[in-house]
Amino acid sequence: MLGAKINSTNYFDRRFLRTRIMIRIINCNLTSPVKVLILTLFFSLFFIGHALADDGRCHDIVGENFDAAPPSAESMSSDRLLSLISSLDEARYDVRALIIMRDCKIVFERYKDGLARQYNHAMYSVTKSISSTLVGALMLQRKIKNLDTPVATLIPKPPGLRGDAWSNAERVTLRNFMQMSSGFDYKHDPVSNPIYDARQDRVALAIGQKFIAEPGTRFNYSDADALMTGTVIASLADRSLLEFAKSTLFEPLHMSNYAWWFPDQGGRFPGGWGLRLRPMDMLKIGQLYLQKGEWNGARIFDERYPDLAWAPGVSNRYGLHWWLGKVNGVPFYFANGFKGQRIYVFPSLRVVAALASSLPDKEEAVVPLSIVTAIIESTDAAHPVDAESDTKLMEAQKAGFHGETRVRQDNQDSPRRF
Known part of the structure; x- marks a missing residue:
């Protein structure tokens, strides 16, 4: 599957439904005090639900893959994301997967031609x-x-x-x-x-x-x-x-489809390299931190651990095997692997993203920065949120990345379906 499936129910559908319910309450055969009480209760429940929906967490059970929504439904600019992939395509960077998610809904999902969700990729130091x-x-x-x-x-x-x-x-x-x-x-x-x-x-x-x-x-x-x-x-x-x-x-x-390579003769796996993951599962790691260790009602780690892992250590750019960054005043945290493997977490934006690529040194400095900048700017009110542009973005995703491989490949660099 080269593109994310668009959910039929979006923000505008919910707003229309809310308005119809409000009109029916007003027109129903009840006394004014009762109507006021019902409307107060209705709007209280609505705003509570709206706050829960916008805290970045997954409020439904997550299985093998996340659900999707058009960027406009999650207040993200499709036009800004379109300009991002246009620049990546024009330069023919070897991006093999890029997934962006906000409020637990995939708003962008694109793979290199010939690849799809089930392929895993060498994580290098994301491990x-x-x-x-x-x-x-x-x-x-x-x-x-x-x-x-x-x-x-x-x-x-x-x-x-x-x-x-x-x-x-x-x-x-x-x-x-x-x-x-x-x-x-x-x-x-x-x-x-x-x-x-x-x-x-x-x-x-x-x-x-x-x-x-x-x-x-x-x-x-x-x-x-x-x-x-x-x-x-x-x-x-x-x-x-x-x-x-x-x-x-x-x-x-x-x-699914994960692997950990390069154990020694005693079966000990290296803690710093060797892991292979699907980009969808890279996204889950980021979302787990956004949810402070809670997943499908179970606790994986203590809710205080992200603050511990992301606190600057001896270097102000590095915590507990996580990197710390800031672009345009927006702080974010990321797992960083050789040749352009990244897991990004933007807590203030309620956004996580996964990148798998194979880039030489100079391109590895340029491509992730352009992606981070586009993600941040796509959530900014200065960039229009246009539902009509969602369709154009979906078509662009289906075409797939088609970049050139400009860095030496070895056995582990080939994406795989085991």
């Missing part, structure tokens, strides 16, 4: 934000009581660790690892760094690094730090990352 979500779940389960606990008390000593390196694990806390502030001398080099080699004892490698700063004082983006976050999760859950994620997150959210 880190899913690991953060699992930490939130462990906190709810009281298996993690304090993020400032040294990891030496949370994981078993790796058998491959040499010398007195285990003392390193007594200095670094889980919060340090999640904020990328372990203090270790990590250099990001996916080609030659042995931490990516499944034949190695990755945990021993991560703990055995040399310190160049006191833990908690220096931000240094590190897959080794995220690896340790995943190690703590698996240890406290007493299951693999994949099995814990499946039972705690993927199944409760009715996610």
